[in-house]
Amino acid sequence: MTLPDYRALTLLFHSPLILLCLLALAESRRRNRLRLFREIFCRRKVKKKGQKRIRQPRFAFMTKSEVDHLEDGYRWRKYGQKAVKNSPFPRSYYRCTNSKCTVKKRVERSCEDPSIVITTYEGQHCHHTVGFPRGGLNIAHEAAFGSQFSPQIPQFFYPDHQTHPPPTTNINPAPTPNDQPHDLAPSSSSNALSLEQQDPTNSNLQVPSDEGLLGAIIPSAMMRRT
DNA sequence: CGTTTTTGACCCGCGC
DNA sequence: GCGCGGGTCAAAAACG
Secondary structure, three states: OOHHHHHHHHHHHHHHHHHHHHHHHHHHHHHHHHHHHHHHHOOOOOOOOOOOOOOOOEEEEEEEOOOOOOEOOOOEEEEEEEEOOOOOOEEEEEEEOOOOOOOEEEEEEOOOOOOEEEEEEEOOOOOOOOOOOOOOOHHHHHHHHHOOOOOOHHHHHOOOOOOOOOOOOOOOOOOOOOOOOEOOOOOOOOOEEOHHHOOOOOOOOOOOOOOHHHHHHOOHHHHOOO
8 A cells, every 4th residue: 555545544534533623622612712721821729710711622532441541651640530420430530740741631431331431631742652652652642633644643553564454444543542542451451432433332343352452553562661 | 758649629610 | 699510629648
């Protein structure tokens, strides 16, 4: 497959992702324009009235996993946990430990299918991953939020050792947002699912064995953090 | 001892 | 205006 074919295919895979990101962006702008201002300039508990928070573009996706907090190459610090209405599972709030990075993520289990973890990323990392080399997992995030669609993306999805998409054709490979979560725990399997494929009962989903979808793509040596 | 997690309190937006 | 629910803060506890 030639490189232009590669990119066209990747773009095609990304189209639902683009729509999702645009929707999230529009929504966040509409609702919380002033909120971000306060969040940036009044980080602490000085909360003046008349200033609203704004949320950065958010991107959510579902991952089939046994563990709640999935490894994604970044270090996160938990800053809150809340019970969610109509769900028996609490929602956890994480912030990137890099002081200059404002990325947050929310992690919650699907009340319909407890084996599915819903992860929502907000913002964009301004630094490299901790455990992964540059060009690794965070590239897709940059593509998702920066919409640069750098030529590196196909490399990410289909690394050198694999010249075609993984055989999980029923799973949209595109929704690998900033930190494509993957589970390093050997006991669990994970596979990212597009939110547009939210039907957890979809029996057509093909779950890659052992290390999950990413495990099928990323060399195992690369997945091991130091 | 530094870092991370826990958890109750607080703030804010939204719907009624 | 009030209540509810989501999101965040920050002190204390736990952990390595």
